Amino acid sequence: MESLQIKGVSKTYGKNPALNNIHLNIQRGMFGLLGPNGAGKTTLMRILTTIIPANKGEITFGRYSIKQENEFKSIVGYLPQSFSIYKQIKVDEALQHIAVLKGLKHNIRQKVNEVLEQVNLLEHQHKKIAQLSGGMIRRVGIAQALLGEPQILIVDEPTSGLDPEERIRFRKILRQVGNQSIVIISTHIVEDIETTCDQAAIMFNGNVLIQGNIRDISQAAAGKVWETTVTPEQFHNIPYDWNVISSYREEDSYRVKTLSEIQPENGKMLSPSLEDGYLYLMKREKS
Numbered sequence: 306m307e308s309l310q311i312k313g314v315s316k317t318y319g320k321n322p323a324l325n326n327i328h329l330n331i332q333r334g335m336f337g338l339l340g341p342n343g344a345g346k347t348t349l350m351r352i353l354t355t356i357i358p359a360n361k362g363e364i365t366f367g368r369y370s371i372k373q374e375n376e377f378k379s380i381v382g383y384l385p386q387s388f389s390i391y392k393q394i395k396v397d398e399a400l401q402h403i404a405v406l407k408g409l410k411h412n413i414r415q416k417v418n419e420v421l422e423q424v425n426l427l428e429h430q431h432k433k434i435a436q437l438s439g440g441m442i443r444r445v446g447i448a449q450a451l452l453g454e455p456q457i458l459i460v461d462e463p464t465s466g467l468d469p470e471e472r473i474r475f476r477k478i479l480r481q482v483g484n485q486s487i488v489i490i491s492t493h494i495v496e497d498i499e500t501t502c503d504q505a506a507i508m509f510n511g512n513v514l515i516q517g518n519i520r521d522i523s524q525a526a527a528g529k530v531w532e533t534t535v536t537p538e539q540f541h542n543i544p545y546d547w548n549v550i551s552s553y554r555e556e557d558s559y560r561v562k563t564l565s566e567i568q569p570e571n572g573k574m575l576s577p578s579l580e581d582g583y584l585y586l587m588k589r590e591k592s
């Protein structure tokens with residue numbers, strides 16, 4: 306099975322480095338790119354979509370190389386975070402127009418219907434974009450990215466701004482696409498990755514800190530996640546260096562989850578989640 310191979314990719318803006326010698330090997334399925342603002346995720350996605358060139362490195366997918374820009378572009382679909390579309394046009398007309406711009410020549414109406422079906426918008430095809438909710442517009446965004454049957458689909462901040470129901474629906478659509486193609490989602494919402502992805506990479510300051518399956522990344526925090534039960538008074542005076550990740554209110558106490566190299570008093574060790582692994586790696590990099 307072909308994989309997307311990113312080898313030694315670097316990018317600077319003027320003198321400022323944005324990506325430092327990135328290596329990633331991405332297989333079919335859902336792949337998460339996780340990192341805080343400024344980590345370099347958008348830069349990497351813009352390189353993959355050939356919007357900007359890398360300064361160094363190689364990117365290939367089977368016989369396709371990013372050096373043959375137009376050919377490579379034809380196998381990539383992209384939904385940018387800032388996807389917007391003219392509001393006074395109907396859904397099907399908008400997609401037919403985009404299909405032509407993408408260079409599709411035959412059976413355009415049928416191909417538009419297929420992608421509308423994939424994103425559950427077939428019944429809304431004759432509505433104007435202005436009549437759709439934010440979540441539905443985002444699904445139109447996925448539909449346009451799917452035109453041309455890309456082998457690699459890249460989605461930036463897939464669920465930001467969506468309500469919980471639409472978020473779940475959107476993740477489901479991405480997972481369906483991930484059965485046949487590579488889907489790369491870039492986000493700082495850990496839950497998006499935890500609920501949809503098989504594999505992920507964590508980026509920070511232009512570097513890949515770790516790549517692997519979700520469990521492996523979670524394990525970065527193994528032996529460092531603790532749960533302690535405290536009184537309300539103790540809870541309100543928790544020192545900053547406890548590194549509280551989350552807390553749950555019980556009837557007359559609080560359960561507090563913390564990140565620590567050493568066992569806190571009465572601390573019970575927990576098995577780490579992806580968020581714990583991510584927070585641990587961030588803390589390690591920043592200290």
Ligand SMILES: Nc1ncnc2c1ncn2[C@@H]1O[C@H](COP(=O)(O)OP(=O)(O)OP(=O)(O)O)[C@@H](O)[C@H]1O
Binds near residue numbers: 321340344345347
């Ligand atoms: N067009 C640009 N010109 C100059 N510097 C840029 C440009 N785009 C990004 N950068 C810088 O490159 C670095 C990586 O930014 P990038 O947008 O790729 O990160 P990100 O992980 O996508 O962050 P965010 O989640 O905020 O979009 C940052 O230091 C950013 O300031």
